[in-house]
Amino acid sequence: MIDSHIHIGQFYNDYYDFNRIFDIVLNAEVDKIIYSSTTSCIKNIKYDQIYKEIESALALFSNNIAIPLLWYVPGYINQGIKIDIEMKELKYGGFKLHPLANFWDFENNIKHMQILHEIFDYANNRNMLIKIHTGESGVDRPNRFDKFISEYRNVKIILAHCRPVDETVRMMRKYPNVFGDTAFATSERIAYVKNAGFGERLVFGTDFPITYYYYKKNGLGLKNQYYKDLEAIKLIRPASTFEGI
Ligand SMILES: [Zn+2]
Numbered sequence: 001m002i003d004s005h006i007h008i009g010q011f012y013n014d015y016y017d018f019n020r021i022f023d024i025v026l027n028a029e030v031d032k033i034i035y036s037s038t039t040s041c042i043k044n045i046k047y048d049q050i051y052k053e054i055e056s057a058l059a060l061f062s063n064n065i066a067i068p069l070l071w072y073v074p075g076y077i078n079q080g081i082k083i084d085i086e087m088k089e090l091k092y093g094g095f096k097l098h099p100l101a102n103f104w105d106f107e108n109n110i111k112h113m114q115i116l117h118e119i120f121d122y123a124n125n126r127n128m129l130i131k132i133h134t135g136e137s138g139v140d141r142p143n144r145f146d147k148f149i150s151e152y153r154n155v156k157i158i159l160a161h162c163r164p165v166d167e168t169v170r171m172m173r174k175y176p177n178v179f180g181d182t183a184f185a186t187s188e189r190i191a192y193v194k195n196a197g198f199g200e201r202l203v204f205g206t207d208f209p210i211t212y213y214y215y216k217k218n219g220l221g222l223k224n225q226y227y228k229d230l231e232a233i234k235l236i237r238p239a240s241t242f243e244g245i
Contacts, residue, residue: 005205006072006185009039009053016209018057022066024223027228033066036096040071047081054090054104067093070138072119073102077111094129095119100140116148124152130157142171158203165189167195182232183206190235199239
């Protein structure tokens, strides 16, 4: 089983070391991880720092087991980060985009638009996935990326969290390559997707250890929080056929 939504790295005041996180996840019923580093959210982050984290993780966990996503932030444009070079350098399996945590302005900023075309084109030519954070805020609505999704039909788009759910379902109806993940998704939201006939497009993902970060006041501890997160899989069994990348 794949957990398609795992994080390592800095998250506000906490640091989640890949060793500790992967150890917990791979000792549960999960045998494959798709992950990215939340260190990417630090203001003015230098890609070098992320590179070191992912490089260390890949040294101990091969990309057959733990597949990193290149979490591309607009600040990398001026750092001269080249998509094709970095994707090969660390054997990334796809991309992560977070239009709420990172300021994407591709409607007005031509450089933002160009780099997104490069990212989608790269993923499209290799049948890779792009995981896009979604939410209700306006800047992170799924249909903001409609023109990219419609142009690059070989990309497996995973709409993280399936928010808002009606719009997520509309995107699934329009495009067969659109999936949604279960991270922080309520059982009502999951049921909405299933009732619309798209249960097979639900991808299991927990957002661990971000779940721990938000629920740690409950005192479950890191490992037990993951076992609790795993219960979300029951909501999509046996419909999901997602086999990853
Ligand atoms: Zn996440």
